[in-house]
Amino acid sequence: MFFNTIRAVRLALKSLLLHKLRSGLTMLGIVFGVFSVIAMLAIGEGASAQAQAQVRQLGATNIIVVSVKPPADSSSNSSRSSGRGPSVLAYGLLRADYRLLSETIPTITSTIAIREIQSEVRYLQNTINARVVATTTGYKDMNHLEMAEGRFLTDQDEREMANVAVIGSEVAARLFPYESPVGKTILMRSFRFTVVGVTRSRTASAAIGGSMSGQEFNKDVYIPLKTFQTRIGDRVITALSGSFSAEEVQLNQITLQVAETQDVVRTADVVRESLMRNHRGKNDYDVIVPLELLKQAEQIKQIFNIVLGSIAAISLVVGGIGIMNIMLATVTERTREIGIRRALGARQSDIISQFLTETIVLSGTGGLLGVGLGLCTPLAFMGIQWIVENAVLSGSSGTSEISQLFGNMRPQIAFWSLPIAFGISVGIGVIFGIYPARSAARMDPIEALRHE
Template sequence: MNALLRTITTGVKSLLLQKMRAGLAALGIFIGTTTVIWLVAMGEGVSHRAQEQILELGAKNIIVRSVEPNSSQDNANSRVKKFGLLRKDHERIVATIPGIRDAIPMRETRMELRVENRSADSKLVGCSEEHLQMNQLEIARGRWLTPRDRGKKVVVLADQTATRLFRHQNPLGKSIWVGSEFYIVIGQTKPRTASAAIGGSLDARDYNLDAYIPLQTFRDRIGDRVLTRSSGQQFTGEIVELSQITVSVNDVDNVDETAAIIESLLKKFHKTEDYAVVVPKELLAQAARTRAMFNILLVIIAGISLLVGGIGIMNIMLATVTERTREIGIRRAIGAKRRDIIQQFLTETLVLTGTGGLLGVLCGLMCGPLFRGIRAAVTAISPDALPPIIYTLEPRIAPWSIGLSLFISLGTGLIFGLYPARRAAMMNPIEALRHE
């Protein structure tokens, strides 16, 4: 133990003789270790947010969505495309499939809302009363849609939609243009975190730019055909009866079986595959696999930084061996063995990499506060510079990344320090003593 302590003390003293060089060598390991922890933390944050969004869909839910097919003989020469779920599909699902607790339909389209000289390009959602709880929405003022509102021209505005139309005014009881008709505002929802696209199955969604009307009102007042004017002043459009049906089952064990029945039922009555059946619990498994692959990729990228740092360590240690050739010869002449020389130079290398690794871990643990500080600073300078999804992201330190980064940093020092140490140990003592 005493011999080991003397070796470590000697190694530290030798490094302190060249503080700048030793610091630059440790800097490469510091950057690599910090990079491992930071990249994994950001990846864990993104993955955690995605899994939260999937869980919000409900483990017992099955999402059936209308999807515009790539090609169709009926739509090939038409500017108005007809596709998607039908009201008959909703009726068939409810009537024929056992074990279903709820089947909630929804219709949505882009629509410009106007009041006086202000307008908002919003997503108009025709929905039922259950839509509020299903999407974790909360009422800020007023009320949500009720059964007695069916067929009436009433609307609930999302937070940013209300702000764009009324700024800081209370929108309750006010009239707004929805398309070509007036609607009365009966409520406003609280801000809700935007959701990112999940696995290519569900699109990104900003709930704060929505406007909600009764599904029956959507059908009566707007209809299934929605037309839009293109840049060439030509009308294009779509005919869609339902945009989505959210099916809830009584038992999570029946989700896969029910989804398969729904898919076969839709396939029987649809000529083209203009629908998608999404099972949230399958998305969770997919998200877990993606998370593992993403973390492996990030660790490889960060490992490259440690590799570069290790090459720097080896380069400096080789230069140190050359500079200390005479010292090595003296130590060998007074009885030091080759293993003692190897031990000394490996100790110096491990001190460098260990110091860089520990400092890198400390900096890596500051990932969350630094990320929030940079985000706040950028927002203060330019409020619209960052996309909304950045404000929902929070880095999550993975404990395993700390151990892995330290292991890699020390392993890098051991691997890249072994050659310089062996080169020093294999020197001929007589030739080393003659070195000037």
């Protein structure tokens, strides 16, 4: 049996090599079909892994409460005007919310409050528009920040309301291109802050959900929360096109940490109920639970893989149709050969086996080549990224956002897809090869011998 199989494969290869170009072109449909299945699943896995990593960075045991600016026409907006200045839009989380959540919910083990604004930061003649983040010492561990130089904020800085700052790597590079920032004084909103540390460069986080924007940590300036409240205050006035607008926000974000994962969802429900009573129906905050987002991301990953795999499988079906077309033409060309074989005693099963073997060899070889190409997906994707970053998008608007999103993607080969894609290619060959093989086997031997 083994030797018969080897002989059938050798005969199939000999027949296919008689028409190298035709066999090669037919095989291309299977090659690119298998490659597209592996490549699309790899890209889907990479995108899903990136999204899940962003969610995990927020912490599976964390609950994040963020301030949300109400719509301009919302009746729940709270505006105040003194008659001598711009009206003030007051919204968002309150320090009372922070105290309420940290003191009344027993499952919460730690809390971190954040207030942030955009501000120009200056050192001598150098300036940069940075994100000023007022927070406490726990912010460093929560966002996995590492120090390149100096130290981060301490509890003593918070107690003393010290004018100290920790700056991101890009802020340091722009303001202090030729010297160490530690110990130097920067100017921000007419206040002087002494730089005590510089954070290492780290990848920006993508936007998560509808209420959280992406964060560029390298352009951050960190100061103690109480320092911000006493020096800068809650009210921020912005000048735009000759007019002034003012907003009053006490806290932009409160991050709550729960001891056990199983308590996260239950605690989040308690947080929502507590804030609902405090804010009296105003939709100026949102509660984000990374654990729920992680579960959603895993479900989306499964759906994504099914959709991408199905789309790619269509190209395999097209390749199978090409195989059927070529095999039908081959049967017509080899009608006399079939008649001679039947006259010499070959059975119908022998004819079916002969043509099915040729089809399987054709689709199997294409499948192996497709798997080889699929394994090169990460390298091919890196080449596309290089083209996007250095050629296609050079000088266009929105370059940084697109190149950052595209540049952070890393395809991950789903190794379970390799045998599946190869098996499907062989199966496609068998399915689409049965009809031509049966057509060849059912030929009348005498009519076949008369064929010219």
